[in-house]
Amino acid sequence: MTTIKEIALKTGYSSATVSRILNNDQTFSVTDSTRETVQTVARQLDYISVGSNQFLDINLAVIFSINPDEELEDVYYVKMRQIIEATAEKSGLKIILQSTILISLYYYL
Structure with a gap:
């Protein structure tokens, strides 16, 4: 099972950033490019969130x-x-x- 840390290592963003993006934190402001990169890598690695x-x-x-x-x-x-x-x-x-x-x-x- 893929972890947030693995996604963070592959994207180059922090685990906190990856976590907030994948949990759709509305108070977290990031560029669309960053959000898309994290979501793309998460899909590539078959990441399954706890709430899914x-x-x-x-x-x-x-x-x-x-x-x-x-x-x-x-x-x-x-x-x-x-x-x-x-x-x-x-x-x-x-x-x-x-x-x-x-x-x-x-x-x-």
Whole structure:
């Protein structure tokens, strides 16, 4: 398992800097370049943060009550679905998009 210290050695930044970046410390001011470098190295080394496992056992059904044809006609719905999926993936959350409530309730009961 990769440590913050290993990422710090590879990037040339201090362990404190790496830690604050990886923990998304909003009070910590660094350049976008520094943030990107640390995050890139963390991904390359398969760094897994302690808090990243919080959603591993959760499946979430999202009721998306619009049919695919209607979705294609309105960019708003396409973008909304994409944002939901991207946010869930980034958070490690498994989601299931359902088109009706009855299917969703049956699936989880």
